[in-house]
Amino acid sequence: MAAAGEIRELTVDLGDRSYPIYIGSGLHAKSGEYFKRLGLPAGSPLLLVTDASVHGLYADRIKQSLQDAGYQVAVSVVPSGESSKSLTQLDALVADALTGGLDRKSTVVALGGGVVGDLAGFLAAVYMRGVRFVQMPTTILAHDSSVGGKTAVNHSLAKNIIGAFHQPEAVLYDLDALVSLPMREVRSGLSEVIKHGLIWDAAFVDWCEENAERLLALDPDALGYALYEGCKVKSIVVSRDERENDLRAILNLGHTIGHALEAAAGYGELLHGEAIAIGMVGSARLAARFGYGDDIAIRTEAIFRKFGLPVRIPAHLAADEIMKAMQHDKKFSEGSMVFVVPTSIGSVEIRRDVSASWVREIVEGLTEEA
Amino acid sequence: MAAAGEIRELTVDLGDRSYPIYIGSGLHAKSGEYFKRLGLPAGSPLLLVTDASVHGLYADRIKQSLQDAGYQVAVSVVPSGESSKSLTQLDALVADALTGGLDRKSTVVALGGGVVGDLAGFLAAVYMRGVRFVQMPTTILAHDSSVGGKTAVNHSLAKNIIGAFHQPEAVLYDLDALVSLPMREVRSGLSEVIKHGLIWDAAFVDWCEENAERLLALDPDALGYALYEGCKVKSIVVSRDERENDLRAILNLGHTIGHALEAAAGYGELLHGEAIAIGMVGSARLAARFGYGDDIAIRTEAIFRKFGLPVRIPAHLAADEIMKAMQHDKKFSEGSMVFVVPTSIGSVEIRRDVSASWVREIVEGLTEEA
Numbered sequence A, B: 001m002a003a004a005g006e007i008r009e010l011t012v013d014l015g016d017r018s019y020p021i022y023i024g025s026g027l028h029a030k031s032g033e034y035f036k037r038l039g040l041p042a043g044s045p046l047l048l049v050t051d052a053s054v055h056g057l058y059a060d061r062i063k064q065s066l067q068d069a070g071y072q073v074a075v076s077v078v079p080s081g082e083s084s085k086s087l088t089q090l091d092a093l094v095a096d097a098l099t100g101g102l103d104r105k106s107t108v109v110a111l112g113g114g115v116v117g118d119l120a121g122f123l124a125a126v127y128m129r130g131v132r133f134v135q136m137p138t139t140i141l142a143h144d145s146s147v148g149g150k151t152a153v154n155h156s157l158a159k160n161i162i163g164a165f166h167q168p169e170a171v172l173y174d175l176d177a178l179v180s181l182p183m184r185e186v187r188s189g190l191s192e193v194i195k196h197g198l199i200w201d202a203a204f205v206d207w208c209e210e211n212a213e214r215l216l217a218l219d220p221d222a223l224g225y226a227l228y229e230g231c232k233v234k235s236i237v238v239s240r241d242e243r244e245n246d247l248r249a250i251l252n253l254g255h256t257i258g259h260a261l262e263a264a265a266g267y268g269e270l271l272h273g274e275a276i277a278i279g280m281v282g283s284a285r286l287a288a289r290f291g292y293g294d295d296i297a298i299r300t301e302a303i304f305r306k307f308g309l310p311v312r313i314p315a316h317l318a319a320d321e322i323m324k325a326m327q328h329d330k331k332f333s334e335g336s337m338v339f340v341v342p343t344s345i346g347s348v349e350i351r352r353d354v355s356a357s358w359v360r361e362i363v364e365g366l367t368e369e370a
């Protein structure tokens, strides 16, 4: 365990696209310093993209620090929430980038949760066919979304369907910014932290379970450690398979059902971490079908309950709608159904032989009584 | 000179992203054969994207050939013209791709001119964060746009500002499809062919000038040779600098002024090749300012006149508007003005020290009297 106030550091290993992740307190006020150390050109304007909730809390301090270091900074504020991950918002941000004078040497900065990270990252991927960007996550969930270079916006027919692989120059993760997070967002974010344990590291799952109260209370030391471990699993996986040809798909544990739930509920009703918590319970039940034992599902459910996360599908979501939403999910390959399935706590496998009727039975079994 | 009916072949050399260009007669009817030889998966649906003019002429034959080879083919038709290079059309194509069942192993096929190529290429770059695509150009201009992997759509404030580098799996160029091209499009396309001579190959410029009549009459042998040589220059340059870090910028000869003219006139009034013909005359005049002699401008202008291309800016375009449009052009770097300037016929250099007042004088000097 690191001393309070320490900056934890990790590297995402991707050859000439490698980049550092910094996790700790007080990073926002030092943004300018970090940007200079990273070699980000000060001769071209930056665009700081954030959302309406985060803007009032943290943007000014960062802008000031960047300006003190000699950067010219334009700021774009998008509405809070998933609906900002759209081509419409992309269009508006391109206008802001143009009027802000951003050129090919400019940097886009994403200050916010996964929504801002995915949207601003996609902007950076396509503006002038690609400029630099830096992730400054402000949610727990964004420990996941800010690492690995997946960027995207949604289409009315499917989530994250329009996107690009575009790695950031760095991830600057200021723990101090997490104190303003609504409790429901805290739980939702911890769901992805636990996911990283479930796919890779049984000991870390144990640690999370033992430290649930400290994590929910945002104890800085517990939180710093959990985010470091979560980012570490993500980094290792991404380093070995940047473009999701094989291994990287394990990060989708719980996401096939989770994304379908988000879509069926209408984006926004269920938080991402809530939806995938339910999805992970579903995947664990699928494991039993493949003969891996009921205990995985029982333990998985118990962990999420301990964190106050949902483990059942709300009664008003129809199985038909959920199954239909799954048809559009990218995790279908050549018609067959692909699922990440736990083989024990801390390890998973990718199954391409999952029958839709099993999935339907599991979805129905997980749905609350009306 | 190749025998009539011969298929000319070139390779764009980009390591594991290398791909072939086939130029010749009768290729549309053999699309299915080529797709299979290229190893494009038949287990996932294809999306053939084309525009309203091209659709009625050539889509059926290609669709038939692909189906005969075992491919499932969905077809999307966009309106003809530059205005289809938009996020709105992208959104519609993503819907078509989803309802057509396209997955990560699918291929997008661009059948049309540069508009369809750029739009469908960008779709392929971002759909599910990138799928395969094949270019089937049907204009002369598209010998340029189909090679090199630059894809993009326009924003209301700037052309090609939203895009990606995404190389095709192959370019299938059927010369037979060019006979239906309107004469103005023929001239416009030949403008980019000549550009490739002007930046790289003086002997090819001589050849173009000598064979102007045959080219304008679409003599298949002359045309096949010219497109082969044009694609060859483009391929060599792209192979050496895929992402436009330095050398590739020479392909932008005439484009800084050209794009500004297109924007100022409102996309559609001036064809792309027309706008850059004027732009190349402008760049040649800039060469004189750098002491390279008046003869470059005189010869450049004479060549374009011989091909019936415009060499003057229409009187109703205000210099102010043109200069303003240049501010948004990607070829500005850190505020200074960058231009590709000929040093002789067949060679160019990139100048970063071009003063805006010189450019303005040249723009004014090139504008027709009202």
Ligand SMILES: NC(=O)c1ccc[n+]([C@@H]2O[C@H](COP(=O)([O-])OP(=O)(O)OC[C@H]3O[C@@H](n4cnc5c(N)ncnc54)[C@H](O)[C@@H]3O)[C@@H](O)[C@H]2O)c1
Residues within 6 Å of the ligand: A051, A052, A053, A054, A057, A080, A081, A082, A085, A112, A113, A114, A115, A116, A118, A138, A139, A140, A141, A142, A144, A145, A146, A147, A148, A149, A150, A151, A152, A160, A177, A178, A179, A180, A181, A182, A185, A188, A272, A273
């Ligand atoms: N790219 C990836 O690899 C990846 C991985 C996982 C999730 N995601 C995406 O991430 C998104 C979800 O991310 P999220 O949960 O961070 O959502 P979010 O960005 O919408 O943030 C959640 C809410 O918290 C608010 N907020 C953010 N930071 C705050 C702070 N410090 N204090 C107070 N309020 C704050 C936001 O305004 C928002 O209302 C989804 O769109 C999902 O698809 C992407």
Ligand SMILES: NC(=O)c1ccc[n+]([C@@H]2O[C@H](COP(=O)([O-])OP(=O)(O)OC[C@H]3O[C@@H](n4cnc5c(N)ncnc54)[C@H](O)[C@@H]3O)[C@@H](O)[C@H]2O)c1
Residues within 6 Å of the ligand: B051, B052, B053, B054, B057, B080, B081, B082, B085, B112, B113, B114, B115, B116, B118, B138, B139, B140, B141, B142, B144, B145, B146, B147, B148, B149, B150, B151, B152, B160, B177, B178, B179, B180, B181, B182, B185, B188, B272, B273
């Ligand atoms: N990506 C690149 O590297 C690159 C390079 C150069 C130009 N471009 C882009 O290319 C576009 C211009 O390309 P274009 O000139 O081919 O325009 P285009 O695609 O609009 O085609 C020109 C016109 O000819 C019609 N047409 C096409 N093929 C035809 C055929 N065989 N018979 C009859 N009509 C036909 C089209 O419907 C259209 O009306 C511009 O958007 C430009 O930005 C891109």
Ligand SMILES: [Zn+2]
Residues within 6 Å of the ligand: A144, A192, A255, A272, A276
């Ligand atoms: Zn997730």
Ligand SMILES: [Zn+2]
Residues within 6 Å of the ligand: B144, B192, B255, B272, B276
């Ligand atoms: Zn061009």
